[in-house]
Amino acid sequence: MDFKDYYKILGIEPTADDKAIKVAYRKLARKYHPDVSKEAGAEEKFKEASEAYEVLKSPEKRAEYDELRKYGQQGRPFQGPPGWQSRAGAGAGGFGDDTGDFSDFFSSIFGGRAQQGGRARSTGRRGQDVEMELAIFLEETLSAESKQVSFKVPQYNPAGQRMADITKTLNVKIPAGVVDGERIRLKGQGAPGVAGGENGxxxxxxxxxxxxxxxxxxxxxxxTVPLAPWEAALGAKVAVPTLTGKINLTIRPDSQTGQRLRVKGNGLMNKKGERGDLYAQIKVVMPPSTDEATKALWQTLADKAAFDPRAQWSN
Known part of the structure; x- marks a missing residue:
């Protein structure tokens, strides 16, 4: 039976505190979880990390392990201190004889059964997580109504064999302040667990x-707010759409293409429940066609204005 260095398995120092132990375990669990990782040997690494965490998260188990660690090196047969086997036999520490998913090394020390809160560790398999993209309209980000979502959920029989997927439908409330690409977790709404394991x-x-x-x-x-040339020159009142209706926007005389007018509080909701702003960007648009009389008026305006928009090029 080889000695297992639980600190090396989690990639931490023997002086690591509880927080560092938990962080290291969660990182490895995410990386090697059998439902996620395609890496060779991922399942074995996941089990090793779970076993290491089971020992190091408990002050009592950790203290007992630290005492035995003085006599072992990872990858070598473990002899232990004199008389340790008589103390660590079946049922040691009141943990019973069930070896579960843990190694012989663990069983030889703790009797095989991991406990939390006085209950045996479940041997069931956690259900698979499900991920899907959800397209929502901008108006829906402001709505208090739920959105119906349907998705496929993988199913497994008690032996862990894949069965036909089922379609699950939920009414989901879109949280305030969501942005494109945001990932929202709905706990327990994934695939059901196998043999008593928790849902994904x-x-x-x-x-x-x-x-x-x-x-x-x-x-x-x-x-973008299109304006006729005379609206930009003389000013105007323009009806501008928002996500919740129309507003009347005042265009000042001599407005220019590219100018932005801020309309406070007509944007999207943020995480604090406050709305961003709406910016109306001016764009001067020419009429699609003109008759001879209109062209003559434009010529009169050009002559009277004597305006050269490219005058700075001559400098």
């Missing part, structure tokens, strides 16, 4: 659907 989780990847009128910058919205 559902992860929703938010995708904001493109809007025909608005561009998104963080929690602000940008809308």
């Amino acid at each position: 989780d559902l992860y929703l990847i938010i995708r904001l659907a493109p809007h025909p009128k608005f561009d998104v910058e963080g929690h602000d919205l940008i809308i």
Whole structure:
């Protein structure tokens, strides 16, 4: 029976505190979980990390292990201190004889059964997590109504064999302040566990659907406001759409293409429940065609204005 160095397995120092132990275990568990990792030997590494965490998270088990660690080196047959086997036999520490998923080394010290809160560690397999993209309209990010979501859930029989998927439907409340690409976790809504294991989780990847009128910058919205040349020159009142209706926007005289007018509080919601702003970006648009009389008026305006928009090029 080879000695196992649980500290090396988790990649931490023997002086590591409880937080460092937990962080190291979670990192390895995410990396090597059999439902996620395709790496060779991932399942064995996952079991080793789970065994190491089971020992090091408990002050009592850790103290007993640290005492025995003085007599062993990883990868070599473990002899232990004199008389240790008589203390660590079956049922040692009140843990019973069930070896579960743990190694002979663990069983020889703790009797084989990991406990938490006085209950035996479940040998069931956790259900598979499910991930899907969820497209939502900008208007839906402001709504208090739930959105119906349907997705496929993998199923397994008690022996762990794959069965036909089922379709699951949920009504999901979209959290305030979601942004494109955000990952939302719905605990326990994934595939059911096997042999008493806990359910997996559902992860929703938010995708904001493109809007025909608005561009998104963080929690602000940008809308292009087309103006006729005379509206830009003389000023105007323009009805501008927002996500919740229309507003009347005042265009000042002598406005220019590219100018942005800020409309406070008409953007998207942030995590604090506050809305960003709407920016109306001016774009001067020429009429599609003109008759001879209109052209004459434009010529009169050109002559009277005597304006050269490219005058700076001559400098």
